[in-house]
Amino acid sequence: MSSNPQIPESAITEKFLAGSGPGGQNVNKVATACQLRVDVFALGLAPDAYRRLKTLAGSKMTSAGELVILARSFRTQEANRADARARLNELIDAALVRPERRIKTKPSKAAKARRVDSKKARSSIKAGRGRVRGTD
Numbered sequence: 001m002s003s004n005p006q007i008p009e010s011a012i013t014e015k016f017l018a019g020s021g022p023g024g025q026n027v028n029k030v031a032t033a034c035q036l037r038v039d040v041f042a043l044g045l046a047p048d049a050y051r052r053l054k055t056l057a058g059s060k061m062t063s064a065g066e067l068v069i070l071a072r073s074f075r076t077q078e079a080n081r082a083d084a085r086a087r088l089n090e091l092i093d094a095a096l097v098r099p100e101r102r103i104k105t106k107p108s109k110a111a112k113a114r115r116v117d118s119k120k121a122r123s124s125i126k127a128g129r130g131r132v133r134g135t136d
Contacts, residue, residue, distance in 0.1 A: 011042035019072040033072035034080040036088060040065045053095035
């Protein structure tokens with residue numbers, strides 16, 4: 001599914017950290033969590049794709065233009081590295097998809113007339129609910 005341009009290895013920096021959360025001794029002594037940092041400017045994205053990527057990434061994007069992905073779901077470095085790279089590819093693929101332009105539509109004259117007629121009918125029903133006045 002990877003339709004995005006090839007990501008240059010020079011744009012990617014990997015760092016392995018000790019994971020957090022439950023896991024006991026394995027988490028405490030083995031650095032298996034993978035932190036992937038990608039220089040977004042080195043990807044050579046079009047300006048509109050860069051804007052979409054920035055929106056999609058949200059807080060994962062730093063002010064310096066780096067995308068930070070932390071993968072710590074698995075017990076091995078290799079699995080976490082693969083997970084981080086897969087998430088990076090998904091993010092870039094989503095940013096490269098150009099949204100379809102919305103075509104404005106407007107209701108037909110007949111639809112407008114039906115709407116006005118129904119509003120008038122409803123209005124007359126509600127007007128009939130008022131206080132009854134005596135003819136004295």
